[in-house]
Amino acid sequence: MKIIEVKGLTYRVRNFEILKNITFSVEKGEFVGIIGPNGAGKTTLVKILVGEIKDYEGKVVIRGRIGYLPQTQEVQREFPMTVREFAAMGMYGRSKRIDWEKVRSTLIGVGISHKENDLIRNLSGGEFQRLSLARALLSEPDILVLDEPEAGVDEMGKAAFYELLNRLRKERNITVVMVSHDIGMVFRECTTVMCLNRTLHCHGPTETISPDDLKKIFTDFDIWIRGPRHYEIFHREGKN
Incomplete structure (x- = not known):
């Protein structure tokens, strides 16, 4: 198709x-x-x-449906947001409630579930890209x-x-x-x-x-x- x-x-x-x-x-x-x-x-x-x-x-x-990772993400990495909270943003507009089990399983899938309670400012470049991918995947593209x-x-x-x-x-x-x-x-x-x-x-x-x-x-x-x-x-x- x-x-x-x-x-x-x-x-x-x-x-x-x-x-x-x-x-x-x-x-x-x-x-x-x-x-x-x-x-x-x-x-x-x-x-x-x-x-x-x-x-x-x-x-x-x-x-x-499209999931999108732009070239320059307009994210203030110093904002006090955890990895799991950032990933869950991908579900906004798709569901009235956040399915935290689904968030965690997606973080497992991209290999950063061990960082789920860390602040996003503490992630390496590669880790943040994986997190951004998790957020896009949670929009179910x-x-x-x-x-x-x-x-x-x-x-x-x-x-x-x-x-x-x-x-x-x-x-x-x-x-x-x-x-x-x-x-x-x-x-x-x-x-x-x-x-x-x-x-x-x-x-x-x-x-x-x-x-x-x-x-x-x-x-x-x-x-x-x-x-x-x-x-x-x-x-x-x-x-x-």
């Missing part, structure tokens, strides 16, 4: 095209990685999918949309986060759409890759995307391969 369908999507700010004539669909249960250089329109696309931007041209059909969720997380934590997303996707039968700058992780963990730079340059299963495809969107970068399907990007001006 096509859970997301986008046809002829164009978005302009004044006369400048941020996104141009984008068409794609996402099947239920896919793990989609969206990659592209800075300024490619990735966050704009995400904001359109979750309904934050509405003045676009074209057609966007979403068949299901069919589609989970994440905008660079691995930002500020170390390499070990990043790998664990991707593995967690994959496990939750399969266990809960949800669709994951994620913007990422970590090309290596995207090609290792995602089922599908979208290469975006204002328009959609390529879109398909990870094994069908080649380094030449990537060079079409990273025009100011060299792409190197280190091992099977592991991509690294170096800016040409900065490479020795």
Whole structure:
């Protein structure tokens, strides 16, 4: 089943095209990685999918409820809120009463139940991302949309986060759409890759995307391969 369908999507700010004539669909249960250089329109696309931007041209059909982890979360980490209280915010609007057993089971699922009574200000970057994921999951989404969720997380934590997303996707039968700058992780963990730079340059299963495809969107970068399907990007001006 096509859970997301986008046809002829164009978005302009004044006369400048941020996104141009984008068409794609996402099947239920896919793990989609969206990659592209800075300024490619990735966050704009995400904001359109979750309904934050509405003045676009074209057609966007979403068949299901969306859980969203934005790039910059407007949360005052110094606010005296516990982990369990923060996670429970995902249930607001879905239920008149907070199901604390469900909150705890979700915290167990993302691996931070041992922190449930801690204040959110005491969490590491990786722990806070897991907590934010728990909050999104408690909204019972069919589609989970994440905008660079691995930002500020170390390499070990990043790998664990991707593995967690994959496990939750399969266990809960949800669709994951994620913007990422970590090309290596995207090609290792995602089922599908979208290469975006204002328009959609390529879109398909990870094994069908080649380094030449990537060079079409990273025009100011060299792409190197280190091992099977592991991509690294170096800016040409900065490479020795």
